[in-house]
Amino acid sequence: xxxxxxxxxxxxxxxxxxxxxxxxxxxxxxxxxxxxxxxxxxxxxxxxxxxxxxxxxxxxxxxxxxxxxxxxxxxxxxxxxxxxxxxxxxxxxxxxxxxxxxxxxxxxxxxxxx
Amino acid sequence: xxxxxxxxxxxxxxxxxxxxxxxxxxxxxxxxxxxxxxxxxxxxxxxxxxxxxxxxxxxxxxxxxxxxxxxxxxxxxxxxxxxxxxxxxxxxxxxxxxxxxxxxxxxxxxxxxxxxxx
Numbered sequence: 176x177x178x179x180x181x182x183x184x185x186x187x188x189x190x191x192x193x194x195x196x197x198x199x200x201x202x203x204x205x206x207x208x209x210x211x212x213x214x215x216x217x218x219x220x221x222x223x224x225x226x227x228x229x230x231x232x233x234x235x236x237x238x239x240x241x242x243x244x245x246x247x248x249x250x251x252x253x254x255x256x257x258x259x260x261x262x263x264x265x266x267x268x269x270x271x272x273x274x275x276x277x278x279x280x281x282x283x284x285x286x287x288x289x
Numbered sequence: 290x291x292x293x294x295x296x297x298x299x300x301x302x303x304x305x306x307x308x309x310x311x312x313x314x315x316x317x318x319x320x321x322x323x324x325x326x327x328x329x330x331x332x333x334x335x336x337x338x339x340x341x342x343x344x345x346x347x348x349x350x351x352x353x354x355x356x357x358x359x360x361x362x363x364x365x366x367x368x369x370x371x372x373x374x375x376x377x378x379x380x381x382x383x384x385x386x387x388x389x390x391x392x393x394x395x396x397x398x399x400x401x402x403x404x405x406x407x
Contacts, residue, residue: 179333206392215298215399215400216399216400217380217397217398217399217400218334218380218397220395223392225392230392231392263332265332265333265334267334272392272393273393274320274321274322274384274385274386274393275322275339275341275384275393276384276393277324277336277339278326278334278336278395279336280326280333280334280335281333282331282332282333283332283333285332
């Protein structure tokens, strides 16, 4: 099983809503990531979890709240988002977190904030 | 600072043509890794290849080949006899020094959108 599964695939939410994005991997990977990708741009790193602990927060606004309940799951809780937060949100995992690690990506959640 | 430049933002080719996607990088690190990822319309980025800075051997995998030249800081990707299924956005990426958290900092290029026309 070399998949990273993300749900939902599409999400439309209002600026006052609270929603969550979910990500799951069963490859035994020790690092998990959230990336944000705007149209025609490369992915931008948001958060890194290693061994279920938050290792990196790339100065992401607090309206995005990550959570890693266990080694296979990664959530991104959304609250009071802005229209400019509309983007493709990609989850990724890697076996470790060194230079040589290749990333395994999910197919993303396309988020629209109205 | 790391930088990855993919000067070709969009390329269109007719099926069965060969196409080369260019990637030029900048880094002060002596040890680093280069990657290519493919992002089809379905959204997920798919790993294609990884190269470390000490291995300048070119690689071929089926219709795909990669040319790593340290002297010109380039890591170009060639698709031979392109097919419609090759239509995607291709990202070149560089992984260099670790940041203070011990995490590899990956820098992606802006991507090259390849359209293969039947």
